[in-house]
Amino acid sequence: MSERIIREILLMILRVGAYDLKKISESLKISEEKIIEILDSAGISYYDLEKYDKIDLALKYLEFKGDPEKISEHLDWRDFEKFIEKIFRNYGYYVVRGLRSSPPLGFEIDLLATDVFKRRSYVIDCKHWRRSREKILKEVAEDLIERIRRLVKKCFRIKRIYPWIKESDHVIPIIITLRETETRKIFDKVIVAPIHLLKDLIENIDYYIDLLEIKPIKISCETLELEDFKQKDL
Structure with a gap:
């Protein structure tokens, strides 16, 4: 799975929250089922996302060659x-x-x-x-x-x-x-x-x-x- 897609999903989770799967799906034009599948392929269970804080997600984003500046914009x-x-x-x-x-x-x-x-x-x-x-x-x-x-x-x-x-x-x-x-x-x-x-x-x-x-x-x-x-x- 494309690292770019994984990064975009992680950014959207930080932006709108993990529980708004519908909004993430609409924004990225990817089905909800596909998003769950992509996250799973990246070693992230959507159903366990509440265990991740913002910093965990930000570091996960970096694992997939994400831009630290871009992710930092979603952090206080x-x-x-x-x-x-x-x-x-x-x-x-x-x-x-x-x-x-x-x-x-x-x-x-x-x-x-x-x-x-x-x-x-x-x-x-x-x-x-x-x-x-x-x-x-x-x-x-x-x-x-x-x-x-x-x-x-x-x-x-x-x-x-x-x-x-x-x-x-x-x-x-x-x-x-x-x-x-x-x-x-x-x-x-x-x-x-x-x-x-x-x-x-x-x-x-x-x-x-x-x-x-x-x-x-x-x-x-x-x-x-x-x-x-x-x-x-x-």
Whole structure:
């Protein structure tokens, strides 16, 4: 069965809901019986669709060579974060979503993805914007660097909850947007990439770090003193 047809069915399910089989059939001009048959051939039982959330369907869509940007348009910003989180997890990263710390030096981070083998973490901002101006992206990049600075200062406590963080020697900030034309950098530390190039970025991260001359931010959870954390836990 054509991968294109499977992708179109999955998109329609996300758009109108799994239970409106009649509407999906009318929109795609495919009989309801045929839709059920096509889904079954793709390893998806129509009658078990309630077990799939939006992110599961989005990842299934990617399995059939779907466009991440197109599928992301049917996700809200929370789903967008979860979608990116699962992509990183599928590549073997340890991922924390919604990492928060209270004042002083409070911060909030969408995703913290750690590659323990390369001893590197990525602090990721997920921007589900249809359009993004360069000025705003620069402000986001500056804010992201500041949040990383605060994260580093609280690294000692963070590693108690997420012990793999101590395996990181460096942190690299990444902004993932809904629409960008290419993978590029802002300043000399922040990578900006569109969702449709995320898999390419993950698979070729060392290449992009060299190409863009990214300067990773050093981190050491072992050298910080306990006195730095007297006031509040995370």
